[in-house]
Structures are given as structure tokens and as C-alpha cells.
Amino acid sequence: MAIGGTMQLIAGRVFGAIFLLISFLIVYFFMTRAVKGSVPKVRKMAGLEAIPESIGRAAETGRPVHYTPGTAGFSGAAAGFAAQTFAGLSVLTHVSRLTARYKVPLYVTLAYGEHIPLVESILRESYNLEGRPEAVATETKILYFPIATSNAPYASGVLGLFERIKPASNIMIGPFYFEALAIAEQGFIEGAMQIAGTAMTYQIPFFVVACDYTLIGEEIFAAGAVVSQDKPLLGSIAGQDIIKIITIALLLGGFILQNLGVDFLSLLKF
């Protein structure tokens, strides 16, 4: 489909482009609507509600909190999971403010070097906002366990760390691979209250089994909005729901038409 000059939409991807554009417009509409005052009510998520409790428990027991925003970088093949890392970083803003408030040591473990400056900046700003800028040097630790041929170096680094620090709370939100179960089980062995969330399909069951609370799939993308209570972000969740309704309508319509002999899938591949 020509747009102008030699510029054209790539055949087979036109429906995708239209769907993405409509999705962006819907989300943007609800974001601006929320800014004007129409803020949607978002249901409570048990996993997020439990974060203050788990950090409070760490304060009571005098043991630290462990946090990780997942094990995918921002480039290469893993870049497709960057949205989950962003979600993990958003929740870190909330967690680090709570650890600063309750004076609880916070360990953030990272698998990729490019996460370090972002996490440093988040921790610095959180402790500043809580009026304790000096505590960021003494109460927080960023530990980098670089990923080499597989995620094993990161996994072994975190397993060893758990043995040494015995965290009272283990919060893991972001993309994970096989290390998800290893870390969550070690956290269980150490007696940590565990809150995990990921959109990696194969790791969800492990988190459900090994952790006290699990944020499943899309919940991690809404988590940042819920913890910040930022109006435009909350509005975007309402937009998400509208897109979901459209998608379900397309699925149902496709199911009916396909069974009536109309090749609905081919209609979308223009």
C-alpha cells in the first residue's frame, strides 16, 4: 500500500500497522482523559499489596530485601523483552522508596551492565525523595553478575548471595529464564517472603509454585502504574482493557466467520 513517493506499507503487515496505531490512539485517549480527572479504578493486585508487608517484615527481622528487574538486556535477541525490564524498573522505584522509609538494606542484583546506571539513578532519587540521600551508599548494594554463555553465572551469584544475606523479602519482577525457579526455590529455602512477576510464559508456573505472590503476564505492565498512582499511567490501563475487548471481539468474529467458511485470517493478511 503506497503512502507517498516510493514509501509504502509492507504487504502482509498493513493490518498490524493499523491495529498498533489504533491501540496507541486508544491508550493515549485514556491517558489524557485521566489527566483531565477521569481516573479509572484499578482492581487491587495481591502481589503489589504485599510489597509493603514484605518490606515491613524485613524491617522487623533486621534482614535485607533482594530485588531484581529480570535477566534480559536492552539489545540483541533479548531486546524484545525490554518492556518487562521497564516494568521491573518501575516497581523498583516503589520498592526502593519503601526500603529507604523503613531503613531496610536493599540488594539489587543485575545481569546486564546497561541496567546499572538506571538502577543507580532510581535508588539515588528514591532515597533523596525520602529525605535520606546519604543512606543510598550504606543501605543499598547493586550487584552485577554478568551473563556469559548462559544465565548460570547470574543464577549462581544470586544463590550464593541468598546463602550469605538470608533475605527476608525477595522481589523479582521482569523477564526471567531458567534461573527463575532456582532463585525462587533458594528464596523459599531461606524463608524469604517472595513476590514475583513475569510475562515469560514458561517461567510463570515456577513462580506460582515457589513464591507467595505472583504477578501474571500483563499484571507486571500495570504494576508500575498502580504503585505510582500516576494519573496518565492509570489511564493507560483502561486503554489496555479497551484494546483487549477489541481483540476478543476480533477473535470471536474470526471464530464465527471461519466456521461459516469465510477465510477470516487471509482477510487480515493484507
Add this chain to the structure above:
Amino acid sequence: MSSTFLNKELPIILIFATGVIMIASYFVSAPEIYLDPLASNLSQAASLVAAYATILGIVTLAIIHINHVVKRTKGQWIYSIVALALALLMIVVGFIGELGTHPYFIWLYQYPLIALDTTIYSLLAFYIVSAAFRAFKVRSVEALILVVAGIFVMLMNAPVGAAIWSGFPTIGNWIMSVPNSSGFRGFIIGAAIGAIAIGLRVLLGKEKGVLGRS
């Protein structure tokens, strides 16, 4: 240029422009404005930034371990020496001759490193058993359904399952391809829509964590 512009507005402008170019390059063919090469260069730039960040990470790691050695941190400093020595060994051997092709480097990579990787991975077998033991405690109707489904899928995969009863593989396959697949698809659709929403929030600079803000 004000520091507000440099610290707050410029990163958002760069994120927005980069995001729009990358999205457009997937959907639009525009040789006139060199859209594809532009997107490809941006992608390579991201890899370069990540490579520099890795160097930063390695330097940070080295500083941490050197500090442990200097301060003789109890229960740690000897391991720090081992970590530093092995890291240095890999780097030095890697630079001998053509980068990363020396037989010693390949030996260090293939035997100690891969073996250690595999060892950590194999620990999963034990973690899975302990996790499954807890998951399979029947405390509710849902847990009972999980256990029954789990037994059928296990017996589908284990050769002994078909030997006991030919229905195990059939029912196990049905569980995997019908209820399991449909659940997975719903989950993937929801996650993809969530990713679209967070994508727009990132492009508009509303997602604070991305910019390292609280």
C-alpha cells in the same frame, strides 16, 4: 542549554524519535529516506552502548573484588582473588593471537566454563522436584485438577506411561494441546497488549523507571 533540557527533555525526545523510527521500519518500506539503514544503525548503536555498559559492569565488579582483597573481607577475599585471577586469565588468553581463537582460550571456554554452566543448570532438577512436591499437595479443587493433569502429562512423557495404559499419551496430548494451549494464548495476547501500553508510556516519557527516576 539548560540542565532540565539535557536531563529530562532530551532523553525523552531521543527515546521518542528512536522508537518511532524502529516501529516505522517494521511496517514501512521507505528507501527514499533510508529508513531501513537508519533503523539498522540505531539497533547497532544499542548493541554498542550495551557493550560499553558491559565494560562498565566488569570494571565495577573488579573494583568490588579488589576492595574485598584489600580489606581482607572475612569469608570473601580468597574467593575474590580466585574470581579476579580467572577473569584476568580469560581476558589475557582471549587476546593471544586472533581474538578468542587461541586453543587455550577455546579449552577454557569449552571445558571449565561450559561444564560450570551445565552444573548450575542441572541443579534445576532438584529445585523442580521440591517445587513440584509442594505444588502437588491437594488442598483445593484447583490443586486436585493440577495434580490429575500433571500425572497425565508426566505419564505421557515417560515411556512407562504408554506401557501401563495407551490412553495416557492421548489424554496427556489433549491436555497440552487444548486447555494448556488456549490458556497460553490468552496469556500471550494479554501480555502483548500490556507491552503495547507500556511501549507508548515509554515513548511519551511517562514511564519513570526507564529514565532512572522515582
